[in-house]
Amino acid sequence: MRIAYQYKLRPTKVQAAEIDRWLSMLCAQYNYLLADRFNWYEQNRSPVNACPLVCHLPELRDNPDYYSQKKTLPELKKSHPHYGDIYSQVLQDVVKRVKVTFDRFLKGDSNGKKSGKPRFKSRSRYKTFTYPQMKEDCLQDNLINLPKLGLIKVVLHRQLPTGFKIKTAAVTKKADGYYITLSLEDPTVPTVKPDINPESISGIDLGLKEFLTTSEGEVVAIPKHYRKAQKRNIVVQKRVSRRKKGSKGRQKAVKQLGRQHKKVADKRRDFHFKTANDLLKKYDVIVHEDLNIKGLSKSKLAKSVHDAGWSSFLSILANKAENAGLLVIAVNPKNTSQDCSNCGTKVPKKLHERWHSCPHCSCNLDRDHNAAINIKKRAVGHSVLKAKSLLSNSRIVLEAYTYCEAEV
Structure with a gap:
């Protein structure tokens, strides 16, 4: 099992300056x-519909892949000796980041979805470096x-779980200081998920009036964090715009805006996190709409959608459910608000x-509550639920057979 814990770092002024360098x-x-x-890509590609009959191609060179670029690092340290101050594996991880970024642009990810053209990063946008390997005894009390x-003070607001070992460490510079993200692994933790109860199921309807409404009628109010902080943000933003570039x-005002x-x-x-935990404590299966959040974030409701953070919440909910051995299902959102949850008739x-x-049936409900019930009903007969139910029943039969055999 692999998890990640993030802690605040308290480096000295010398260490902070070295991290920035x-x-x-x-x-x-x-x-x-x-x-x-990019140079190789532009020089070695030729559009099929625009290639002349007679053309003079430049001398082709090998594709700069992960291994060939990695081999250039020793020469880099000779031509630029100050790069020798950086830990070798941290420098090698930069080559890996470039490889992953460029492969997603040309080939796509594991699902075949391609990313946009990679952009060059300004100094203010490059904020993280990674140690791909860490020693077992790297964490000593409150020092890492x-x-x-060297040894840097770390704020251990929670202890590492027993049995987990530190595999990687990523140092990140944020608006309010430096943080370290530790990737922890324990191979002894079983990957087989415990049995779930398909009857303990709830549908949730995400909204902008209320953050979510469950199929049981429970309502979670929307906090509107950005809306409440907007007045203060405007004051700090004006302070930035009035300073000379x-x-x-101006640098001080920008840092203040970043902290805000x-x-x-x-x-x-x-x-x-708290909302996801509350839901997973009550239900084994959570059903939600498979919303096009990217499209909604470009509509007139963009500010409210971003303020609610639906995408982040659903990602957290899915990850927490997976770690707990529970289930989160996404269903088709079409007409969940229009269809009647009692008789199924469409009510525009x-x-x-x-x-x-x-x-038709005199059903009177809050619009979001009606939608949540429809969402829950659409999960009934879902392939994943059927597989879980069959697995659970087979285990019950096996346990009963084992028990009877023991009695004999």
Whole structure:
């Protein structure tokens, strides 16, 4: 099993300056390696519908892949000796990041979905470097030993789980300081998930009036973290725009604005985790709509959709459910608000109409509650639920057979 814990770092001024210097050099190397790949891509491709009959191709060179770019690092340290101050595996991880980024652009990810063209990173956008391997005894009390950076104080707000070993460590610079993300692994934790109860199921309807409504009628109010912090954000944003570009005053105001936005993001993330935990404590199966959140975030409701953070919440809910051995199912969202949850008749409603009143069966419900019930019903007979149910029944039969055999 693999999990990640994030802690706050308390580096000294010398260590903080060294981390910033590393980030600056790694950013330059990332851009150089990415430019090398782009040069090869532009020089060696030729559109099929625009190739002339007689053409003079330049001398072709080998594709700069992961291994060939990795071999250039010793020469880099000879031509630029200051790169020798960076831990070798951290420098090698930059080559891997370039490879992953460029492969997603050309080939796509594991699902075949391609990403956009990679962009060169400015110094302010390159904020993380990774140690691909860590020693077992790297964490000593409240100090962590990072190669070539030394012992750095870390705020252990929670202890590492028993049996887990530190595999990788990623140092990140954020608006309010430095953080370290430890990737932990314990191969002894079983991957077989415990049996779930298909009857303990709830449908949730995400909204902008209320954050979510369950099929049992429970309502979670929407906190509107960004809306509440908007007045303060405007004041700080004006402070940035009034400062002269390149001045120390502007840099100070930008840091203040970054801390303000991070505070809003932290509050929203904390709310998402607590809401997901509350749902998974009550139900074994959670059903939600398979929403096109990317499309909704470009509509007139964009600010409210971003403030609610549906995508982040559903991702957290799915991850927490997987770790707990529970189930999260996404269903087709078409007409969940329009169809009557009692008789199934379509009752057209505009967006501002918040009450469902069916003229055929006299069903009267809140619009979101009606939608949540429809979402729950659409999960009935789902292939994943059927497989879980069959697995659970087969285990019950096997246990009963074993028990009878023991009695004999």
